[in-house]
Amino acid sequence: MDIQILKSSISRQSSIAITGSKSESNRLLLLQALYPEISISNLSNSDDSVLMQKALQSNDEVVDIHHAGTAMRFLTAYFSTRVGRETILTGSSRMKERPIRILVDALKSLGADINYLENEGYPPLKINGKNLSKTKVSLNANVSSQYISALLLIASRLENGLELTLDGKITSVPYIKMTLALLNEIGIDTEFEGNQILVKPFTSPPKVDNITVESDWSSASYFYSIIAMSEIGTQVSLSAYKVNSLQGDSVLSQIYGQFGVETQFDNNTVFIKKVTNVSINTKIELDLSNAPDIAQTISVTAFGLGLECSLSGLHTLKIKETDRLVALKVELEKLGAEVVITDATLHLKPSTKIFSDVEIATYNDHRMAMAFAPLGLKTSLKVKDADVVSKSYPQFWEDLKTLGFNLK
Numbered sequence: 519m520d521i522q523i524l525k526s527s528i529s530r531q532s533s534i535a536i537t538g539s540k541s542e543s544n545r546l547l548l549l550q551a552l553y554p555e556i557s558i559s560n561l562s563n564s565d566d567s568v569l570m571q572k573a574l575q576s577n578d579e580v581v582d583i584h585h586a587g588t589a590m591r592f593l594t595a596y597f598s599t600r601v602g603r604e605t606i607l608t609g610s611s612r613m614k615e616r617p618i619r620i621l622v623d624a625l626k627s628l629g630a631d632i633n634y635l636e637n638e639g640y641p642p643l644k645i646n647g648k649n650l651s652k653t654k655v656s657l658n659a660n661v662s663s664q665y666i667s668a669l670l671l672i673a674s675r676l677e678n679g680l681e682l683t684l685d686g687k688i689t690s691v692p693y694i695k696m697t698l699a700l701l702n703e704i705g706i707d708t709e710f711e712g713n714q715i716l717v718k719p720f721t722s723p724p725k726v727d728n729i730t731v732e733s734d735w736s737s738a739s740y741f742y743s744i745i746a747m748s749e750i751g752t753q754v755s756l757s758a759y760k761v762n763s764l765q766g767d768s769v770l771s772q773i774y775g776q777f778g779v780e781t782q783f784d785n786n787t788v789f790i791k792k793v794t795n796v797s798i799n800t801k802i803e804l805d806l807s808n809a810p811d812i813a814q815t816i817s818v819t820a821f822g823l824g825l826e827c828s829l830s831g832l833h834t835l836k837i838k839e840t841d842r843l844v845a846l847k848v849e850l851e852k853l854g855a856e857v858v859i860t861d862a863t864l865h866l867k868p869s870t871k872i873f874s875d876v877e878i879a880t881y882n883d884h885r886m887a888m889a890f891a892p893l894g895l896k897t898s899l900k901v902k903d904a905d906v907v908s909k910s911y912p913q914f915w916e917d918l919k920t921l922g923f924n925l926k
């Protein structure tokens with residue numbers, strides 16, 4: 519399904535309820551499998567969370583998690599500990615290109631039995647569940663924090679807990695802290711100091727029975743972008759959020775100040791409002807190694823406003839749903855931008871022109887579709903394979919219509 523976005527103007531005030539964080543949901547689903555006493559509210563309705571839930575309930579020998587990176591990584595760890603059960607864990611063709619060796623090596627050094635079924639270092643995997651007897655492991659922390667979260671999530675069920683040593687510069691740190699915070703919330707003791715993480719073994723029932731997932735901040739980024747490109751005074755309210763979020767992408771509320779967007783909290787609602795027009799000479803400079811999922815949104819906002827933008831810390835983008843650095847360059851340049859990329863950076867030159875009626879390719883990447891959609895406030899464009907958004911945000915296009923976007 520392609521979606522044509524006709525140049526739109528939106529209501530001055532709208533309200534949107536966003537589904538639960540897929541990162542928090544997929545962690546809690548795994549913890550629920552380990553501690554069935556836990557119940558979860560405001561669970562994400564994303565494809566990735568639905569797939570995670572089905573995979574955990576499945577008795578099949580083959581489990582296919584399609585494009586869901588967290589499910590792939592978290593389930594590799596979980597299935598490694600299911601004594602006496604053999605599982606083949608596979609995914610989409612893109613998933614078979616997303617590396618997993620660092621996690622598999624770490625699990626093997628703890629005693630796991632995992633084999634590659636196609637290419638060494640990549641899914642699909644054949645996992646023979648075993649009692650993991652070792653306690654200490656070190657791994658490279660600069661490629662994906664999901665490997666670390668996967669180990670932390672199973673750690674409290676290992677006989678002696680787990681001691682991780684993280685080598686290299688630690689990437690996507692807030693996601694590691696989110697995992698630890700959720701462990702703490704159910705009563706598991708952890709320590710994170712320097713490059714060492716310790717998780718104590720846990721045998722008691724969880725301290726809490728119900729946990730409410732905060733709504734997804736990465737999904738909120740598209741509304742920040744829309745408001746940044748709107749007239750002064752335009753406001754959208756988003757629910758249900760917490761002032762003290764576990765999600766690193768909540769840094770949006772600070773970042774979008776640079777785009778003239780103000781954020782206010784009232785109870786569990788975030789109000790975001792365009793308050794000032796940004797000077798064309800503004801240069802956006804950010805290191806996004808702690809918030810990689812908002813890189814596409816921010817690049818497109820800067821382009822929509824004609825601003826120069828230099829982003830660094832993007833070294834993880836090339837192994838996500840697609841090579842996001844290349845995809846951003848190609849699609850922004852179709853619209854008239856000039857973009858220079860390296861393996862870890864993106865530089866967008868300031869520009870005043872935006873071509874109309876361009877077809878944006880989405881590369882099986884939900885965030886390509888959602889990041890480019892706000893440009894409908896500036897021009898008409900077509901988003902190819904627009905249903906890709908369901909990976910994290912199935913209601914996305916409906917919610918855009920609620921704001922007043924003219925979609926066909």
Ligand SMILES: O=C(O)C1=C[C@@H](OP(=O)(O)O)[C@@H](O)[C@H](O)C1
Nearest residue numbers: 541588662663664690693810834
């Ligand atoms: O742990 C998580 O929930 C995630 C961690 C991040 O991945 P990396 O650590 O691979 O950057 C992020 O990009 C992904 O969308 C979700």
Ligand SMILES: C=C(OP(=O)(O)O)C(=O)O
Nearest residue numbers: 585586587588811838839
């Ligand atoms: C990178 C993402 O997800 P995952 O790695 O879990 O597939 C994302 O949602 O942007």
